[in-house]
Amino acid sequence: VKIFDIEASIIRWNILPDVAVEAYAYNHQVPGPRLQMTEGDHVRINFHNNLPESTTVHWHGLIVPNEMDGPAKITQDPVPPGGSYTYEFTVGQSGTYFYHSHDHPDRQQALGLYGALLIAPKDPSAEVKADLDYTIQLQEWLKREWLTYPAMLMEGALPNYFTINGKAYPSTDTVPMKVGQTIKLRFIGTNNNFVHPMHVHGGPFEVVAVDGVTLNESARYQADTVNVGPGQRYDVVWTARKPGKWLVHCHIPHHTANNNVEQQGGGGLMLVLDVK
Numbered sequence: 001v002k003i004f005d006i007e008a009s010i011i012r013w014n015i016l017p018d019v020a021v022e023a024y025a026y027n028h029q030v031p032g033p034r035l036q037m038t039e040g041d042h043v044r045i046n047f048h049n050n051l052p053e054s055t056t057v058h059w060h061g062l063i064v065p066n067e068m069d070g071p072a073k074i075t076q077d078p079v080p081p082g083g084s085y086t087y088e089f090t091v092g093q094s095g096t097y098f099y100h101s102h103d104h105p106d107r108q109q110a111l112g113l114y115g116a117l118l119i120a121p122k123d124p125s126a127e128v129k130a131d132l133d134y135t136i137q138l139q140e141w142l143k144r145e146w147l148t149y150p151a152m153l154m155e156g157a158l159p160n161y162f163t164i165n166g167k168a169y170p171s172t173d174t175v176p177m178k179v180g181q182t183i184k185l186r187f188i189g190t191n192n193n194f195v196h197p198m199h200v201h202g203g204p205f206e207v208v209a210v211d212g213v214t215l216n217e218s219a220r221y222q223a224d225t226v227n228v229g230p231g232q233r234y235d236v237v238w239t240a241r242k243p244g245k246w247l248v249h250c251h252i253p254h255h256t257a258n259n260n261v262e263q264q265g266g267g268g269l270m271l272v273l274d275v276k
């Protein structure tokens with residue numbers, strides 16, 4: 001049995017050096033810890049709720065026993081403040097998935113309760129190979145003056161900050177690469193509102209998996225933009241063809257600004273693949 005301990009609580013989280021949000025977080029980080037599993041694993045997740053309200057955890061895209069699925073008041077009693085719940089199941093799939101809160105859905109995930117679930121296939125040769133592997137979890141935030149609100153696609157609640165793995169550009173990672181190397185970018189729609197057209201500069205990538213399912217070779221296709229909607233995952237393999245700084249970014253320009261301000265060429269949903 002592979003055991004994970006996850007706790008939900010409220011934290012202060014810097015999405016930029018000078019911008020902090022009040023977030024709901026798993027294990028004091030946004031996104032929550034990346035859970036690495038292998039197809040066939042039996043996993044037990046000891047969950048503890050330190051939030052001031054009830055919550056649950058859902059395993060997005062996984063086939064699990066119904067009582068392990070997470071929807072509050074539908075498959076389980078919500079976990080009260082101070083309470084615990086043990087999620088236990090056998091992992092029968094592989095690929096890119098995520099977990100998130102499934103209680104108070106209009107706000108808890110939007111405040112930070114999500115994390116990646118990366119499941120390796122039992123047969124390692126079934127994995128689509130790349131030299132590097134980088135996971136991109138999207139999120140939208142609304143921060144006004146000193147208060148953080150869950151962003152909603154609703155008048156008065158639209159987001160003004162956007163993050164990749166909990167950071168807005170220029171605080172996002174820069175990924176070092178060498179010419180000729182390949183990178184598997186795993187886009188995860190952990191955001192709750194927009195469909196983000198995620199674009200990579202420097203030539204097309206190959207879409208190799210959708211929603212955790214590896215495409216047959218004949219079904220893989222070349223593109224340079226994938227529309228990543230809430231809940232969706234796209235694994236794409238990009239080749240570093242030429243040296244230089246190649247951008248990965250959302251193609252909705254407002255999503256590449258921080259509260260409508262550009263810093264060092266952009267903001268929000270942007271990161272650099274730095275090819276030497």
Ligand SMILES: [Cu+2]
Pocket residue numbers: 194195196197250251252255269
């Ligand atoms: Cu966007």
